[in-house]
Amino acid sequence: MMTRQDSALRAADLLADYRSDRCDIVRDFYAPALAAATSYDRAVGYFSASVLAVLGHGLDAFAARGGTMRIVASPQLNAEDVEQIQAGYELRAVLEKAALRDIEQATEDPRAARGLGKLGLLVADGRLDIKLAYISSNDRIGIYHEKIGIFRDGHDLVAFKGSANETMPGLIGNFESIEVFRTWEPGDSPRAVRISQDFEDLWDNRTPLLRVVDFTAAARGVIQECAKRTAYLTEAELPMMDGAVITLPRPEASGRLVIPSELTVRDYQKQAVERWFANGGRGILRMATGTGKTLTALSAAAQLTRMLHNRGEPLLTLVIAPYQHLVDQWSKDVAWFGMQPVRAYESTASWYGRASSLLDALALGTAKGGVIVTTNTTFAADPLQGILARYRGRLLVIADECHNLGAKRLRDKLPTSAGYRLGLSATPERWFDDQGTSALTDYFGDVVFEMGIGDAIRAGALCRYTYTPVLVELDDEEAFLYAEVTERIARIIAAQGFSEDTDDDSPLGKLLRKRSNIxxxxxxxxxxxxxxxxxxxxxWYQLLYCAEGRHPLAYDAGDVHEPTQLQQALSLVGMDLRMPAAPYTAETRRDQRQHLLRRFAAGRELQILLSMKCLDEGVDVPAARTAYLLASSSNPRQFIQRRGRVLRKAPGKEHADIVDFIVVPPNGASELQHETERRMVARELTRVTEFARLADNEARTLDILRPLRLRYGLLDT
Structure with missing residues (x-):
């Protein structure tokens, strides 16, 4: 006599019915039943591979036990499909095309792709068959819409029927109910057996009114290719189902980076890659913002991957970027080059398992390559450092905005095992940090290629621009505070020299920032x-850069109620001038940032975008045509990056306008010594000279500033 222990399905303690208001149908029924079964038959109106991502480890255990699966489903026909059927096209060909379209669309969702990958393993072993069903009666073509399923474990069977389609919304999004019939329950057994027989009749094409045709052979190629691309992914490592879609690698990529056929690599980008290879796969590319540093780096990585692949050696590529939004941008470009990268930031649980599995796959030779894209912060933390420490294979490190990695807390973490190293920056030298700059060149190598803004404009990679300096005077209070702070800076430098890193929270660093803020x-x-x-x-398409924090005079007075410069500018633009405007700051949520950038690029919803530093590094706003530099430091990195933001090419954009607000001492100011005034003006003119040098209106700009230069003897500045 069969015991309860002999039947895995009996041990699963399945109930007689499940309803969305009382339980989680996936967790409480599908997953335990699949985990216990050795075969699963499903006939359903619509079947989506995305559902297999929901079923989780139940399907893994099912496959491991040698489980078999049979699916009968009805493809979703669109208007074009119906027209083709009515026009006399071969019905089977139309149905297959529609079903393949559904599968290919599913690969755009990484969780659905993982589900397809699991199906691929069953297809490869001959343990999955798929058939398409449709109504064929009296010249009528209709949709098969029945929903039944059968689980077997070799001893018992469990049959069920109900409202849920085998789709993601059908199982976790909609309100559904199913009835369950178990052969070990006397009242259930006849119905369970009858449902099982109905499926067998359907599978063998013995059901009146219905036609059933084989689909396994047609689907095999797409499903198995998806299995190859998702082999090292696990359910816990995939994105949550919140509607986010990540573009998956193209089929021809075969697990390694490939230059997209639709990408036109510019001559200067090819030259940059050639020089990097000529330097032994090490070096820094000093390329102006907007000249395609990312695509150049990925082109180099793709060529290196191909070279190593021909020698049978897989390559791990580690991309380090300053911020999360840059990681997201890099990840999209990596996907375009044929690979789905591991995005490592935020919670360790969201990426650690996938990164670890990738390294295992590389070590075992089951993966031909892999890419991890991470932030500076996550890169320096113990979890990722631990993963990198145990990796012994070929490693390429790509550092976006590599000047950031010259900071001591980061440069000491750079992996010495990396045989290939590529640094990217428009301004690789660190401001007032010779030691950090030397550390960068010691690690990455010297600058092997340089593409300045002038070269980029002449090459057509960036657009031309006009430059408008606007002179504004300090008021008496600001002039007095500026002189006072400058005197204190001079005393510190005289006493200890100018050796402290301004990134530190040192007395000198605080004073230098305060003077800049004035x-x-x-x-x-x-x-x-x-x-x-x-x-x-x-x-339209206007950017406005504001100063950070509060006015130093308000800060010194403890006036926390004085509006920030950004708040005042937003009120001016939005309230007084009635122009659609929005802030883009560190407080702006990541999803909201993308929404703002899309609205700004549309050119009909958001006229001005106001920011402080968030648009400095790496954010793509090519539509921007005008930039107001209400505040810009004397740090070349900052003002060069801000100029680059507005010089990016975009459809219909041939020219940009930069409006720069230049601070000068008040006329006849007695509070400032002449030499202090002169140095202040000289610092401002450093930026002005750089901007004017490449502007279309250079001569006009020099005319505007000539009186100021004469006044302070700065004609050579």
């Missing part, structure tokens, strides 16, 4: 901004 927050800038924006009131 210029950035100069009160006369807001009235000047009103005049400039009013003159361009009808223009």
């Amino acid at each position: 210029l950035g927050h100069a009160r006369a800038k807001l009235p000047a901004l009103r005049r400039e924006i009013t003159a361009r009131r009808e223009d």
